[in-house]
Amino acid sequence: MDNYRNIHMDNLRKFGFNPYGYPLKRRPNVTIDQLKKSYKDQENLPNENFIVGGRILNTRHHGKSIFADLLGQEEKIQIYLKKDELSDKFDVFRDNIDNGDWIIVEGFLFRTRTGELTIHVKDYDFLAKCLLELPEKWHGLKNPEIRYRQRYLDLFINPQVKKNFITRNKIIKFIRSYLDNLGFIEVETPMLNIIPTGALAKPFKTFHNALGIEMFLRIAPELYLKRLIVGNFEKVYEIGKVFRNEGISTKHNPEFTILELYQAFADLSDMINLTENLIHSLVKHIHDNHIIEYQGKNIDFSIPFRKVSFPEELYKKGIDIEKLRNDRDYLNKIADELNISNRVLSHVIDKCFDELVKPELINPTFVLDYPVEISPLAISKSDNTMYVERFELFVANFEIANAFSELNDPFEQERRFIQQKELREKGEEEAHEFDEDYINALKYGLPPTGGLGFGIDRIVMILTNQISIREVILFPAMLPKED
Numbered sequence: 001m002d003n004y005r006n007i008h009m010d011n012l013r014k015f016g017f018n019p020y021g022y023p024l025k026r027r028p029n030v031t032i033d034q035l036k037k038s039y040k041d042q043e044n045l046p047n048e049n050f051i052v053g054g055r056i057l058n059t060r061h062h063g064k065s066i067f068a069d070l071l072g073q074e075e076k077i078q079i080y081l082k083k084d085e086l087s088d089k090f091d092v093f094r095d096n097i098d099n100g101d102w103i104i105v106e107g108f109l110f111r112t113r114t115g116e117l118t119i120h121v122k123d124y125d126f127l128a129k130c131l132l133e134l135p136e137k138w139h140g141l142k143n144p145e146i147r148y149r150q151r152y153l154d155l156f157i158n159p160q161v162k163k164n165f166i167t168r169n170k171i172i173k174f175i176r177s178y179l180d181n182l183g184f185i186e187v188e189t190p191m192l193n194i195i196p197t198g199a200l201a202k203p204f205k206t207f208h209n210a211l212g213i214e215m216f217l218r219i220a221p222e223l224y225l226k227r228l229i230v231g232n233f234e235k236v237y238e239i240g241k242v243f244r245n246e247g248i249s250t251k252h253n254p255e256f257t258i259l260e261l262y263q264a265f266a267d268l269s270d271m272i273n274l275t276e277n278l279i280h281s282l283v284k285h286i287h288d289n290h291i292i293e294y295q296g297k298n299i300d301f302s303i304p305f306r307k308v309s310f311p312e313e314l315y316k317k318g319i320d321i322e323k324l325r326n327d328r329d330y331l332n333k334i335a336d337e338l339n340i341s342n343r344v345l346s347h348v349i350d351k352c353f354d355e356l357v358k359p360e361l362i363n364p365t366f367v368l369d370y371p372v373e374i375s376p377l378a379i380s381k382s383d384n385t386m387y388v389e390r391f392e393l394f395v396a397n398f399e400i401a402n403a404f405s406e407l408n409d410p411f412e413q414e415r416r417f418i419q420q421k422e423l424r425e426k427g428e429e430e431a432h433e434f435d436e437d438y439i440n441a442l443k444y445g446l447p448p449t450g451g452l453g454f455g456i457d458r459i460v461m462i463l464t465n466q467i468s469i470r471e472v473i474l475f476p477a478m479l480p481k482e483d
Contacts, residue, residue, distance in 0.1 A: 018126070037075075048108065077119060229446055460472040
């Protein structure tokens with residue numbers, strides 16, 4: 001702790017101030033954000049006192065007067081103190097209140113000669129002492145290691161960071177409202193699962209002491225949500241955390257937020273329409289335009305979005321999926337060329353697409369006709385059972401949505417679970433587990449159903465123009481700080 005700040009804290013106590021603000025003597029009757037919004041451009045200011053709380057930044061001493069900035073949630077406002085009005089409290093402020101301290105002030109609004117909206121302080125109370133020096137004299141915090149570890153500092157030092165998370169809140173609120181208006185019901189499903197299913201991913205393990213069993217953090221809520229359709233819900237959705245024990249990168253965090261929804265009496269075409277309209281409306285709501293800039297590229301969210309075929313796009317790049325299926329030498333050759341170490345067919349197909357096709361998908365693009373090997377929960381296409389009724393939506397090289405015409409045949413689902421089980425036994429850690437209860441649920445009847453998974457973090461990245469997923473997750477996963 002900075003020694004002079006400790007001295008200032010002791011001085012505050014001597015002058016009768018509690019450095020941590022209790023008991024509260026007054027409470028705000030307005031926020032700084034509300035004041036700025038209401039009176040920023042108004043010439044005639046009200047003749048009344050306002051009470052606001054905030055954090056002190058950028059104190060400027062001018063003999064018998066002091067100017068400082070008081071930081072609110074999004075806005076800051078200038079405050080003005082005069083010695084002949086505040087007497088000893090002026091001296092206390094001048095000598096013992098530091099940048100970063102929290103105070104509450106009461107006073108009236110006026111404009112300075114430069115026209116800046118300012119609170120003329122008639123009285124103030126002290127709320128909380130900031131004992132640590134603000135980085136770089138509060139002008140900026142650039143080191144990402146510090147920013148992510150000490151997000152609480154990042155949020156008020158770098159105003160744009162807080163704006164990104166406020167935009168995130170607006171995005172989630174809009175999605176909820178949009179789906180609620182379509183008649184979807186929001187639900188909650190378990191995050192602790194006995195069987196980790198619903199996606200091709202490696203789970204986090206934990207142990208349930210009371211039950212005495214190993215459990216897993218969910219990798220997806222999919223199978224629970226489809227059980228609800230079996231239970232006669234017709235439209236359900238969930239926005240929540242999922243956990244996948246995978247690598248960390250600018251596009252991946254092991255804990256992330258997903259929207260999943262399911263609609264009875266629907267199929268992939270319904271999910272395409274819903275996804276297009278939801279995202280188009282969301283972009284217009286946030287940016288008031290359907291064209292936005294992301295990392296120097298213009299992205300056009302006009303509908304309809306472009307549609308391409310998975311096998312056709314790979315074929316254009318010289319990869320024949322049918323040949324991968326039937327010719328082991330060809331598979332090994334392609335794997336060697338692309339430096340793919342895992343030679344399981346599903347993995348090679350997936351990696352070929354990631355390496356050769358995905359980098360070209362900038363404007364919103366639905367990729368259709370996924371191979372059955374990487375889509376064990378989607379219904380097969382009627383004209384070719386080796387491909388399924390599935391799309392993934394890509395924007396700016398990101399996969400941001402994934403949708404199926406859901407497989408509702410319990411016997412076919414059981415057969416695919418068995419195939420996945422065999423892959424796990426061969427060492428494929430991300431293959432699906434066999435979920436016997438889900439097969440049992442399907443035997444009670446799942447009507448034709450469309451399902452959609454939507455990556456919240458990635459759409460927030462795109463709509464806030466961030467290149468790293470860590471910029472849109474308040475507290476991203478990091479190694480413990482070394483002593």
